[in-house]
Amino acid sequence: MRKLRLVCLLVVMIGAGTLAAGAVRWDMAALSETPRVWADPNRSVEGVKAIFYEGLAWKGRPTRVFAYYGLPDVAEGQKVPAMVLVHGGGGSAFIPWVKLWVERGYAAIAMDTCGCISSGGYRDHPRHEHGGPPGWGGFDQLDRPIEDQWTYHAVADAILAHSLIRSMREVDPERTGVTGISWGGYLTCIIAGVDSRFKFAAPVYGCGFLGDNSVWLDTFKNLGPEKAGLWLEQWDPSQYLPEARMPMLWVTGTNDFAYPMDSLQKSYRRPQSARTLCLRVRMPHGHGGAGENPEEIRAMADAVLKGGAPLAQVTSAGRRGRDVWATFKSQVPIVKAELNYTTDTGKWQDRNWQTIEATLDADAAKASAALPESVTVYYLNLIDDRDLLVSSEHEEMAPASP
Numbered sequence: 001m002r003k004l005r006l007v008c009l010l011v012v013m014i015g016a017g018t019l020a021a022g023a024v025r026w027d028m029a030a031l032s033e034t035p036r037v038w039a040d041p042n043r044s045v046e047g048v049k050a051i052f053y054e055g056l057a058w059k060g061r062p063t064r065v066f067a068y069y070g071l072p073d074v075a076e077g078q079k080v081p082a083m084v085l086v087h088g089g090g091g092s093a094f095i096p097w098v099k100l101w102v103e104r105g106y107a108a109i110a111m112d113t114c115g116c117i118s119s120g121g122y123r124d125h126p127r128h129e130h131g132g133p134p135g136w137g138g139f140d141q142l143d144r145p146i147e148d149q150w151t152y153h154a155v156a157d158a159i160l161a162h163s164l165i166r167s168m169r170e171v172d173p174e175r176t177g178v179t180g181i182s183w184g185g186y187l188t189c190i191i192a193g194v195d196s197r198f199k200f201a202a203p204v205y206g207c208g209f210l211g212d213n214s215v216w217l218d219t220f221k222n223l224g225p226e227k228a229g230l231w232l233e234q235w236d237p238s239q240y241l242p243e244a245r246m247p248m249l250w251v252t253g254t255n256d257f258a259y260p261m262d263s264l265q266k267s268y269r270r271p272q273s274a275r276t277l278c279l280r281v282r283m284p285h286g287h288g289g290a291g292e293n294p295e296e297i298r299a300m301a302d303a304v305l306k307g308g309a310p311l312a313q314v315t316s317a318g319r320r321g322r323d324v325w326a327t328f329k330s331q332v333p334i335v336k337a338e339l340n341y342t343t344d345t346g347k348w349q350d351r352n353w354q355t356i357e358a359t360l361d362a363d364a365a366k367a368s369a370a371l372p373e374s375v376t377v378y379y380l381n382l383i384d385d386r387d388l389l390v391s392s393e394h395e396e397m398a399p400a401s402p
Contacts, residue, residue: 043117050067053067067093079170087113092118111158113158159194177202178191181286181287189240213260213347276296309332326382332384
């Protein structure tokens with residue numbers, strides 16, 4: 001069996017757009033090779049094939065990664081774009097997610113990142129004898145060598161899946177994207193900074209700056225300052241996002257339980273590439289329709305990989321007193337604008353958000369609104385005639401003087 005060689009360096013680099021001290025480097029030359037594949041016909045279904053492919057060594061032994069992939073009908077000599085699909089916590093490779101993208105005209109591959117075999121649906125994912133480290137986060141694995149920790153393997157699993165699907169004769173290797181949900185969104189942020197072959201990335205919910213005020217604060221507290229600092233140096237997406245060069249679409253909700261809005265904002269400002277925000281009030285968190293089906297992800301993929309009409313672009317946003325506005329460019333008519341705001345402070349997940357209609361001046365390509373009294377945070381949404389939504393960046397208001 002061919003053994004993938006992976007080199008991991010702790011680097012200290014100074015200057016804008018570089019990896020921070022302690023970030024892990026992957027050997028992309030090795031990860032760009034097509035991994036060896038074993039078919040699993042007993043788990044294949046119509047239109048979706050089950051496979052194992054060669055992963056990285058774990059504790060000195062070879063591993064295999066379970067995956068489902070599908071291809072649309074392709075005329076002889078033609079090639080289609082492809083999507084890499086990264087599941088989140090409690091999940092695995094999902095057949096419905098692969099089918100969703102195949103029906104859209106894409107090749108798609110969804111891999112398990114925790115050494116498990118997927119049931120194909122959303123439950124029951126037993127470990128297998130050739131699996132790598134279990135997830136999630138690898139907080140309990142910091143005493144192990146880096147190459148034996150979960151995030152290291154999970155990122156590599158997705159990149160190897162990318163190399164595999166790029167190698168298929170039906171796929172155009174220059175038209176690929178990646179999207180991931182929750183922990184998969186977290187991984188997508190790292191992957192975007194490591195694998196520059198992707199043409200766009202769409203993290204759903206997931207972001208970086210997990211040490212600020214995320215749901216894992218008690219975990220970091222229990223680790224103690226030394227281990228918590230080590231985890232954040234090695235595995236927080238904020239270390240990798242400055243290396244991302246492809247356009248990124250950030251999809252999440254105002255009250256996400258795991259990844260709060262302030263950490264999201266710090267994260268999407270890190271890459272040196274175009275960003276688009278899709279921030280829905282109280283968007284539910286989960287696999288299935290919630291995290292897989294947002295039409296904005298399909299529209300982004302179609303625009304970047306198929307030459308379709310792009311999502312609207314917020315070109316500027318501002319505020320004077322209580323008057324706020326956003327200007328935009330859009331190939332598709334914008335038909336509605338909304339002001340979303342909260343008057344609450346404190347924990348982001350518990351804040352109550354309200355939505356009122358904003359004034360839309362289509363000729364001037366501008367949306368505007370007057371902030372109600374006592375607003376603490378606000379942002380604007382633009383909705384086009386496909387019912388697709390893009391958001392301005394949120395602004396936190398300074399407390400009123402007594």
